[in-house]
Amino acid sequence: MRNNQGRDAEGLEGAKRGENAANAFGWDEIKRGAEEILVEKELLEKLSLNKPLRIKAGFDPSAPDIHLGHTVLLNKLRQFQLHNHVILFLIGDFTGMIGDPTGKNITRPALSVEEVKKNAETYQEQVFKILDPTKTEILFNSSWLSELGTKGMIELAGKYTVARMLEREDFSTRFKNNQSIAIHEFLYPLLQGFDSVHLRSDVEIGGTDQKFNLLVGRELQKHYGQKPQVVMTFPLLEGLDGVNKMSKSLGNYVGISDSPKDMFGKLMSISDELMWRYFELLSFKPTAEIAGLKESAKKGMNPRDIKYLLAEELITRFHSQKEALMAKEAFIAQFQRHELPTDIPVVALSSPAPGMALSKLLKQAGLTPSSSEAIRLIKAGAVLVDGERVEDIQRLIEIGPTHLIQVGKRRFARIKLEKS
Amino acid sequence: MRNNQGRDAEGLEGAKRGENAANAFGWDEIKRGAEEILVEKELLEKLSLNKPLRIKAGFDPSAPDIHLGHTVLLNKLRQFQLHNHVILFLIGDFTGMIGDPTGKNITRPALSVEEVKKNAETYQEQVFKILDPTKTEILFNSSWLSELGTKGMIELAGKYTVARMLEREDFSTRFKNNQSIAIHEFLYPLLQGFDSVHLRSDVEIGGTDQKFNLLVGRELQKHYGQKPQVVMTFPLLEGLDGVNKMSKSLGNYVGISDSPKDMFGKLMSISDELMWRYFELLSFKPTAEIAGLKESAKKGMNPRDIKYLLAEELITRFHSQKEALMAKEAFIAQFQRHELPTDIPVVALSSPAPGMALSKLLKQAGLTPSSSEAIRLIKAGAVLVDGERVEDIQRLIEIGPTHLIQVGKRRFARIKLEKS
Numbered sequence: 038m039r040n041n042q043g044r045d046a047e048g049l050e051g052a053k054r055g056e057n058a059a060n061a062f063g064w065d066e067i068k069r070g071a072e073e074i075l076v077e078k079e080l081l082e083k084l085s086l087n088k089p090l091r092i093k094a095g096f097d098p099s100a101p102d103i104h105l106g107h108t109v110l111l112n113k114l115r116q117f118q119l120h121n122h123v124i125l126f127l128i129g130d131f132t133g134m135i136g137d138p139t140g141k142n143i144t145r146p147a148l149s150v151e152e153v154k155k156n157a158e159t160y161q162e163q164v165f166k167i168l169d170p171t172k173t174e175i176l177f178n179s180s181w182l183s184e185l186g187t188k189g190m191i192e193l194a195g196k197y198t199v200a201r202m203l204e205r206e207d208f209s210t211r212f213k214n215n216q217s218i219a220i221h222e223f224l225y226p227l228l229q230g231f232d233s234v235h236l237r238s239d240v241e242i243g244g245t246d247q248k249f250n251l252l253v254g255r256e257l258q259k260h261y262g263q264k265p266q267v268v269m270t271f272p273l274l275e276g277l278d279g280v281n282k283m284s285k286s287l288g289n290y291v292g293i294s295d296s297p298k299d300m301f302g303k304l305m306s307i308s309d310e311l312m313w314r315y316f317e318l319l320s321f322k323p324t325a326e327i328a329g330l331k332e333s334a335k336k337g338m339n340p341r342d343i344k345y346l347l348a349e350e351l352i353t354r355f356h357s358q359k360e361a362l363m364a365k366e367a368f369i370a371q372f373q374r375h376e377l378p379t380d381i382p383v384v385a386l387s388s389p390a391p392g393m394a395l396s397k398l399l400k401q402a403g404l405t406p407s408s409s410e411a412i413r414l415i416k417a418g419a420v421l422v423d424g425e426r427v428e429d430i431q432r433l434i435e436i437g438p439t440h441l442i443q444v445g446k447r448r449f450a451r452i453k454l455e456k457s
Numbered sequence: 458m459r460n461n462q463g464r465d466a467e468g469l470e471g472a473k474r475g476e477n478a479a480n481a482f483g484w485d486e487i488k489r490g491a492e493e494i495l496v497e498k499e500l501l502e503k504l505s506l507n508k509p510l511r512i513k514a515g516f517d518p519s520a521p522d523i524h525l526g527h528t529v530l531l532n533k534l535r536q537f538q539l540h541n542h543v544i545l546f547l548i549g550d551f552t553g554m555i556g557d558p559t560g561k562n563i564t565r566p567a568l569s570v571e572e573v574k575k576n577a578e579t580y581q582e583q584v585f586k587i588l589d590p591t592k593t594e595i596l597f598n599s600s601w602l603s604e605l606g607t608k609g610m611i612e613l614a615g616k617y618t619v620a621r622m623l624e625r626e627d628f629s630t631r632f633k634n635n636q637s638i639a640i641h642e643f644l645y646p647l648l649q650g651f652d653s654v655h656l657r658s659d660v661e662i663g664g665t666d667q668k669f670n671l672l673v674g675r676e677l678q679k680h681y682g683q684k685p686q687v688v689m690t691f692p693l694l695e696g697l698d699g700v701n702k703m704s705k706s707l708g709n710y711v712g713i714s715d716s717p718k719d720m721f722g723k724l725m726s727i728s729d730e731l732m733w734r735y736f737e738l739l740s741f742k743p744t745a746e747i748a749g750l751k752e753s754a755k756k757g758m759n760p761r762d763i764k765y766l767l768a769e770e771l772i773t774r775f776h777s778q779k780e781a782l783m784a785k786e787a788f789i790a791q792f793q794r795h796e797l798p799t800d801i802p803v804v805a806l807s808s809p810a811p812g813m814a815l816s817k818l819l820k821q822a823g824l825t826p827s828s829s830e831a832i833r834l835i836k837a838g839a840v841l842v843d844g845e846r847v848e849d850i851q852r853l854i855e856i857g858p859t860h861l862i863q864v865g866k867r868r869f870a871r872i873k874l875e876k877s
Contacts (some may be wrong), residue, residue: 185607195639195640212619215620219614219617220643223640224640
């Protein structure tokens, strides 16, 4: 379900509100949140042509569960759509089907055609919660990269030099440290760049970690006689821990298909500082409105109540306003209207097994003096995990996500269990 | 026409003559002339299995006119054939059909399928003057390299590292000097190596300049679970100038399809020092016989007469013994039984045009004091070019080959005209 309200507030009305020529084609909104724009002047020129641009963004086919981290780019694509540009939603299935030819990385098996197809369907279901399907082309690069053939691959490799490829930061670091770089790693950025040539993209957006690769696309387009794409990079969203990049494998994520209740619990568990970061990169609220909230926080507004606004907005986007309100009420009820303290400690524990029994966890986290005391309290119904009462002493707490644990009325901890 | 006499002398009889186990499978002959054998012990093991080995050699499809420089390897292949091994005569048409993808090297245009086919036919006509067609497989690598596809090319590139590729001498030099290396240049050695994988070659022979590439084949075979090929490198034959590698573009070559007369003239024009090099790399005479000739030269035998033996042997190989003797007689008659002095100077001239009129050339080379004197002498029939009287004062001497010019009875020069 798409949030048409958000679209109106920020999109069409934003364009109407534009006070100068640039804002008439959404300049301020389109720039918002970008880490870098290469080259900004070119983007302004392209936008000022007032015709639909081709906006490319590439996505990994091996992780079809989209989380809020991915939506930073999806939100940006949506903004382009609001100004009638065409979105080239590129699923990089070609390299995904190759896996790791060095055989070193066993965690990166080659995907079958069927797996890619299935992942793609899951992708589409999810991205159309944010994007307008009528202005989105879902594309698979295998369809043209397979056709390149040995000959095309060699010709493409002839368009870039070894020295320039070694300018990529991770390559140059590894090269200096005598860490091996397999030659096919030089081919992947070229293939990604060739996607831009094939698609004749006007703009490509990606994470800051993709900057080099996006620029290769720009260079290759010049080689093929095309007007080079503008490259826009965006920050990588931190996960719930506020430290690492949000990722499924780290467990610090909010999936956009998570239940309203899970979303609410997870979003309420983030730190106040991270909350502002999420507002910047995830909220559709105008910048001025967010500045107002910051002002209110300074004047003493409870950060918890501001977090409520963020959680409500995001759950409304991926579910509905009604479900967002129900999740909020359930959350408040579970915490029995007790205020959450603002200084809940974060405790990291490690476990060799994929999970730890709740009673053991309580003791290790120092929330109870002993395991037997933990068992007593669990049985007495005094222990809440993510706002939910748990009375099973054997309940396994899995490795990965951070859980808000409450023991009795006053003892709180955010516990993150890691693999030891 | 094959020289069966040579085969017998060196091949079967050589094997019969073998005094130890190794020589029973031609060890001494097979090693002869090799610059390096990697690894010699492995070659001995493979040969001692007493079954046909697969001997690979790659040839460039863009130069179908085989000259004596190419025959260094062909002679070696022939020796392997004499011991019943199978020759994989590989025409590297795949990369030839790509040309230069950087667009910098305009002298390397892509060959069409038709051109490759035509060149290959010319190749076969020529190589079967040396090789036994019943033990030779003529192969085109396009037939399997095209099938690799984008995916196969990437997987192949995953089997080798950037650092190892940069160990190739020309790459490391260019890298250090900030001269650009296009990425496709890293792919060519891998494709060449993949040829060995595809062909399951036991031995690959090539010029010393190919050592790195041949070793890549060895490495890749290990990756693909094959017993690695033995690499044998052979010196690059110097051209008639005794300095540069023999090559058609430098004009310092003897083509194996050259007429008996041309061959004789060209071979008689080489220096005495180069003559011994040619004996080593081109003659099928046993090493002991060549050592005997050197001994005779020391004792005063005229080097010209030893050069006759070399010319006769090679013309017999590519034409017939009768034609060799006729060429020799004609050569002697043209020089009117005058002895060639042993200290003929070599004169290099340069010309912007593709040739120079003989009269002008004589003056520039200092063989006549003036052009008018040159014209007079030419008209008087006193000027020989490569042993042939020339009476046309406008006769153009072309850029490239070295010509033996005689003016009157005593003035001689070897003149090489170069493009200025």
